[in-house]
Amino acid sequence: MNVLRLVCREIWHRKLNFLVSLLAIIVLVGYAVGALTLIRAQRERTEQRVAALDDEIRKITKSLGFNINILPADQNLADFHANDFGEKTMPFEYVQRLAESPDIVTINHLRPALIRKIEWQEQQRQIVLMGVAGVIPWTHRSNPKKPMTEAVPTGTLNIGSVLAEQLQLQEGDTTQLNGLELKVNKIYPERGTKDDITVWIDLQAAQNMLELPDQINLIQALECNCASVDRLAEIEGEISQVLGSDVQVIELATKAIARARARVDVQAEGQITVARMQDRATLLLVLLVLASSILVGLLALLNVWERQQEIGILRAIGTSTGSIMWMFLLKALFVGLIGAIIGYLIGFGIAVRLDEQSANGLIVESLFDFRMMVFAILLAPIITIIASWVPAVFASNQDPATVLSME
Amino acid sequence: MVAEVHGVSKTYRDHSVAALRDVSLQLDSGQFVAVCGPSGCGKSTLLLTLGGLLRPDTGRVVVNETDVYGLSPNERAAFRAKWIGFVFQQFHLVPYLNVLENVLAAELGMRGSPPTPDRAATLLEQFGLADRLQHRPGQLSTGERQRVAMARALLNEPCLLLADEPTGNLDEENADRVLDELSNFADRGGAVMLVTHDPRAASRAQQQINLLEGQIASDLTTATRLE
Numbered sequence: 342m343n344v345l346r347l348v349c350r351e352i353w354h355r356k357l358n359f360l361v362s363l364l365a366i367i368v369l370v371g372y373a374v375g376a377l378t379l380i381r382a383q384r385e386r387t388e389q390r391v392a393a394l395d396d397e398i399r400k401i402t403k404s405l406g407f408n409i410n411i412l413p414a415d416q417n418l419a420d421f422h423a424n425d426f427g428e429k430t431m432p433f434e435y436v437q438r439l440a441e442s443p444d445i446v447t448i449n450h451l452r453p454a455l456i457r458k459i460e461w462q463e464q465q466r467q468i469v470l471m472g473v474a475g476v477i478p479w480t481h482r483s484n485p486k487k488p489m490t491e492a493v494p495t496g497t498l499n500i501g502s503v504l505a506e507q508l509q510l511q512e513g514d515t516t517q518l519n520g521l522e523l524k525v526n527k528i529y530p531e532r533g534t535k536d537d538i539t540v541w542i543d544l545q546a547a548q549n550m551l552e553l554p555d556q557i558n559l560i561q562a563l564e565c566n567c568a569s570v571d572r573l574a575e576i577e578g579e580i581s582q583v584l585g586s587d588v589q590v591i592e593l594a595t596k597a598i599a600r601a602r603a604r605v606d607v608q609a610e611g612q613i614t615v616a617r618m619q620d621r622a623t624l625l626l627v628l629l630v631l632a633s634s635i636l637v638g639l640l641a642l643l644n645v646w647e648r649q650q651e652i653g654i655l656r657a658i659g660t661s662t663g664s665i666m667w668m669f670l671l672k673a674l675f676v677g678l679i680g681a682i683i684g685y686l687i688g689f690g691i692a693v694r695l696d697e698q699s700a701n702g703l704i705v706e707s708l709f710d711f712r713m714m715v716f717a718i719l720l721a722p723i724i725t726i727i728a729s730w731v732p733a734v735f736a737s738n739q740d741p742a743t744v745l746s747m748e
Numbered sequence: 749m750v751a752e753v754h755g756v757s758k759t760y761r762d763h764s765v766a767a768l769r770d771v772s773l774q775l776d777s778g779q780f781v782a783v784c785g786p787s788g789c790g791k792s793t794l795l796l797t798l799g800g801l802l803r804p805d806t807g808r809v810v811v812n813e814t815d816v817y818g819l820s821p822n823e824r825a826a827f828r829a830k831w832i833g834f835v836f837q838q839f840h841l842v843p844y845l846n847v848l849e850n851v852l853a854a855e856l857g858m859r860g861s862p863p864t865p866d867r868a869a870t871l872l873e874q875f876g877l878a879d880r881l882q883h884r885p886g887q888l889s890t891g892e893r894q895r896v897a898m899a900r901a902l903l904n905e906p907c908l909l910l911a912d913e914p915t916g917n918l919d920e921e922n923a924d925r926v927l928d929e930l931s932n933f934a935d936r937g938g939a940v941m942l943v944t945h946d947p948r949a950a951s952r953a954q955q956q957i958n959l960l961e962g963q964i965a966s967d968l969t970t971a972t973r974l975e
Contacts (some may be wrong), residue, residue, distance in 0.1 A: 659829020659857025
């Protein structure tokens with residue numbers, strides 16, 4: 342005979358006492374697991390929506406190309422928007438300073454350019470000339486991304502489709518541009534923008550042709566998706582740390598901004614919903630912990646009262662106070678453990694079922710949380726043991742002489 | 749000497765009358781003593797005190813050369829498990845354990861190697877309960893229940909058996925059977941103290957001590973009590 346067998350026999354004998362205690366723990370654990378699983382589902386859904394929007398932003402931004410323009414501070418924006426380029430220039434070293442700064446994290450793919458509308462003397466027509474130097478590599482980053490644009494090789498030009506067609510130029514042809522002999526490297530397909538009448542050449546060649554050595558009038562960049570809703574201010578803040586107030590920043594691509602705002606809204610809405618659910622769940626959970634603890638404690642006390650004679654004789658025949666206490670705590674452990682397992686299964690099952698009925702039900706695997714299961718299975722026995730502690734101490738301290746004298 | 753009581757007095761806090769007043773007695777190996785007296789004279793108090801369950805206000809209780817109340821509560825429990833057997837009028841069997849398990853419940857307090865289930869089964873066979881091992885106490889007659897309680901008391905082979913009105917609820921035949929077992933235990937070298945109202949039961953003892961108002965009023969055999 343040992344305490345474990347005694348406890349099992351007693352549980353079987355007084356099933357109602359055990360079952361009511363068990364029910365209290367099943368309700369407690371079931372509610373806790375159900376509520377936490379639904380909160381987890383809500384959080385997961387929010388993350389999925391944010392990730393979907395992130396992906397959308399990334400795709401939009403990618404399709405738009407460069408969407409951040411860094412201009413000299415004194416450039417009139419009205420003129421810039423009217424012509425798609427500005428007259429004012431800034432030193433080329435600005436782009437190098439940005440590329441070398443570890444503080445710049447919200448933009449990618451820095452591309453300096455010098456743009457002017459010029460007369461193509463040999464062809465007797467106005468064109469947009471764009472001197473580009475390809476993407477400047479970052480000093481403090483691993484530069485894993487493929488450059489968005491390639492540099493125009495020295496001695497060559499790239500040309501927009503409309504202009505190429507009008508001038509009957511083909512890739513591989515050689516032509517003269519204001520006295521400079523250049524080979525047609527690439528003809529861009531029609532875009533329906535000023536690009537169609539633009540000629541791209543190497544930046545240095547453009548600077549020489551325009552007699553603006555080491556000068557550029559535009560730095561193009563691509564913002565990353567890590568910025569917040571106030572992304573432009575963030576980017577400006579970073580750039581001003583490096584270049585002070587010598588430049589100004591403008592952002593293109595309103596579609597991407599709209600998606601970014603939607604992402605932030607979804608995230609905020611999700612956080613509010615989760616917080617609201619947490620508040621309600623916490624309040625009810627606290628009440629349930631209190632109610633179930635009191636119920637388990639009272640049932641344990643009733644059990645002690647019912648078993649006074651038994652405790653008295655066990656004490657008389659030599660059972661130690663520790664063993665008497667262990668009898669009650671072991672029973673509490675069983676209530677907690679079995680209640681936690683059943684409660685977990687029921688709570689999780691109900692939560693999965695409820696989540697399935699919602700618009701974007703999640704799969705069971707993504708709702709299952711191993712840590713929550715372990716936590717529930719460990720915490721419930723601790724609660725029942727604490728609740729049964731006083732009755733167990735009361736039982737072990739019972740005076741057998743008093744009980745046996747009651748005959 | 750199996751047990752000695754030296755000048756034991758006991759007054760319950762909620763009673764003004766002393767339950768025991770300067771009681772002294774000795775129990776030798778093989779001795780069967782009956783303690784008689786009217787209700788409230790202190791019989792059960794004497795039994796509980798001798799059994800290490802009720803600390804006296806004054807005096808000493810020595811069992812098997814150990815000062816029982818010099819032990820800590822848990823040491824005293826283990827001491828009881830090993831050396832003292834109890835039989836009560838109400839049997840005090842555990843209702844949800846079967847007969848065999850009720851007897852084996854006595855090993856819960858044993859330190860070291862407990863008795864084997866075989867010994868419990870053998871004891872129950874001796875008491876004529878071989879076919880009742882798996883029965884619950886509720887399925888037994890009162891005589892059978894008392895025999896189960898006797899087997900439980902004897903499982904750990906104690907040196908002292910304390911019986912409080914063990915025949916109080918039994919018919920004559922079953923009472924005789926219990927009294928026979930008490931005598932047999934004494935014959936095997938154990939000491940028995942039987943608390944009883946029943947003159948017929950008392951007559952089976954070698955020595956009869958009458959208690960009156962917590963004091964030994966008479967000793968009807970060759971007295972072994974200490975003055």
